Amino acid sequence: MNRDAAKRRLQTEPFDICIIGAGASGAGAALDATLRGYRVALIDRGDFSGETSSRSTKLIHGGVRYLEQAIKKLDLAQLKQVRHGLAERRTVIRNAPHLAHPLGLLTPVFSRFEGLYISFGLALYDFFARDSTFPKGRWLSRKEALSVMPTLTPRMHSAVQYYDGQLNDARYALALAQSAAEAGAAVANYMALTAFSHDANGRIERATLTDQLTDESLTIQATLFLNCTGPYADAIRLLANPALESRIRPSKGVHMVLPRSVLNSDSAMLIPKTPDGRVVFAIPFGDQVFVGTTDNDYRDLNAEPVLEPAEIDYLLETLAPYVAQVPKRTDVKAGFGGIRPLIVSSRADTKTLLRDHEVEHDERSGLLSLLGGKWTTYRLMAQDAIDQAGDQLGRPAPCTTDTHYLVGGENYRFDDWKQLHQQYNLPDDVCQHLMRTYGTRAVQVAALTRNDDTLRDRLLDQQPYIRAEVIYQVQHEMAMTLRDVLARRWRLELADWQLTAQAAAAVADLLAVSLNWTSAQRDSHLADYLSLLTSFQKQAGMKTETRSFA
Known part of the structure; x- marks a missing residue:
């Protein structure tokens, strides 16, 4: 990727689709659209996956919590979300095997009944997955669990093991952007969209971009603009059409980082019960363990979400019952926060808001917005968005990203x-x-x-x-x-x-x-x-x- 060459293209070429935001959904959409033969520009006001997409829990999953809620509440929307996630796990790993792989997770339990309950749920999880590439979950004795993760508390009765996937999220998004560029897209980071130009009917026909590194201003022409800015989507939507209502309710999630010795394992831990009804993960990543995440409303989108003392205390207290030796505050090596782009609904709080996605078309301005979603289903999100873009362009074409290796992935061993x-x-x-x-x-x-x-x-x-x-x-x-x-x-x-x-x-x-x-x-x-x-x-x-x- 060459940024100077991309800048020249942005100023001189007409594009079918200009995609705003180069996180998981935006970079995924850019690759999808380019492979379908559309002329594509991909821009971001910061770096590729510079915000939410680089600050995830690094899991590719169907959502164990969503499955439990779906069954308890007979919620078909939650069940659909689980099935989508489980179906996509295999594709995410297949297309970039250097950046994603299966990951074992242990859930310690403290009674036989608790073990039976969780084992039944994870058996359903495996049933819906129907994926032979992931090992099946099983119920481990205390001795077996300690052989997998020696640092677990000896007070546990046993543990349930299951499998999901893990990815290097920032590099995965970068690989999507690289792959789009190599397929023909004009791709540039640090290029902020600051204004839209409308025709006589109020439809967007051009946009003003500002180079964040040089302050240079330039104009890009595109038939369609696709908003993939995650928690910042409302700002772009209102820039295109000030009459629109807000659709995103931002939620802050943070992780703290502890030494790998806290788990001393290649497997992760799922903590299924917290005082406020969340689930928390402790996940090995390189030499460290990431523990998170939290889930709280977040209002100041101009401020980067950071790890705060109360959040460290909460995560340490949550981890404490599950490990033999509880880490101290002085063991914390780093932390990071992200903002979830939850779609506004009538539900009461961010823990129950759906994280599934929606493609919105504003008929007045012509803006397409890809709202909500999560890393696991980024490819399906992109496919839905580009399906609609193809219809708007009057040139529909099939999606081929399910079998397209990302840069560095083909023939990888x-x-x-x-x-x-x-x-x-x-x-x-x-x-x-x-x-x-x-x-x-x-x-x-x-x-x-x-x-x-x-x-x-x-x-x-x-x-x-x-x-x-x-x-x-x-x-x-x-x-x-x-x-x-x-x-x-x-x-x-x-x-x-x-x-x-x-x-x-x-x-x-x-x-x-x-x-x-x-x-x-x-x-x-x-x-x-x-x-x-x-x-x-x-x-x-x-x-x-x-x-x-x-």
Whole structure:
């Protein structure tokens, strides 16, 4: 992906569809539309998956909680949502096997009756899935459960095991955008839509874009505009037609990050009961464990949702009955928050609002808006939106994304890391990291080390990130800022704020060379990012270590 080339295309080419927002749904829609033969532009005011889509629980799932509610309330809408999610798990993994995989989850229980109840529910879950690629759930004895997850409380009676999927959400969205670009879409990050131009009948025919990196203004022409901005969808809808009513009720969900030793397992934990009726997950991700999520109304969409002290206390208290040794506040290494785009309904609170999606067509302005949804069903959401777009264009075409490999996914075999090691003499852990991060494109990253031996150097001791990756991310993945690299192309910011700060200066040096920053620009970018990391620590009530951030 080349941002300068994409900018020129945005200004000079007429498009069939301009997609606003490059998270899961927007990037997914861009790939779908491009594969159907439409002329597509994909823009985002920030980075790819810079907001909600990079801050999920990293699960691909049908929704165990939704199944329970569907059965208890005989709610067919919830049941439909579960079946859609279960059907899509296999496709999400199949199309990007380097970025998604099956994940075992344990649910500790404290009585035989509780075990029977949950086992019955998960048997239904497997029945609706009808997916032989995932192992079947089973009821484990206490001894068996402790062999899978040694840190579970000995007070438990037993545990129920089932399987869902896990994905690297930010890199998955990036792979969707890359795949769309390679199929012919014009793709650009940091390109904000600031105004619409309407024809005499009030229909949108052009839009004004502002380059967030240069403040340059440009105009894009498209027959249709598709709003895929998640929790920010109402702002675009009202920009297109001020008479519309709000449709999104934002909900904040946060995760705290603990050391992997809290679980000491490759499996995750589902905590089925919390005082306020939620479910909470503890999920291994790299060297850490993500614990979340919360669910509360969120009003200030201009402020990034962050981990706060009360949320740490809530998550620690929720985890405490299920582990032998309860983590302390000082064990928290980082945290991150996201905003769910829940669709407004008559239901009472965000825990019961449907997360299924809707494609809205505003007849006055012509704007299409893809509302709601979740990561697991991003492809179905995109398909529904582009089906409607094709009808509006008068050129319907079939969807083919169910069998389309994303970049790095086709012919992927994890064991090819051994060939990478033999060919480029990189350490084993580095080669394994490259395969999991870039898939079959890992060889392109490794090849950069041939002409510059310093690019094989690690950025952090005991971590697999090497300097060549930053160069590759700028050249091929449109990385433009420190946070693009450290929070999204790598997931270091989500996992450990202290390590992120230690790596920031070296990353800034590499970006400065690749992006032609002046010395003053390099220092400004670095200072701003270190300040942001410090603010995250302060807002979480954690002790800041400013010296290492300087």
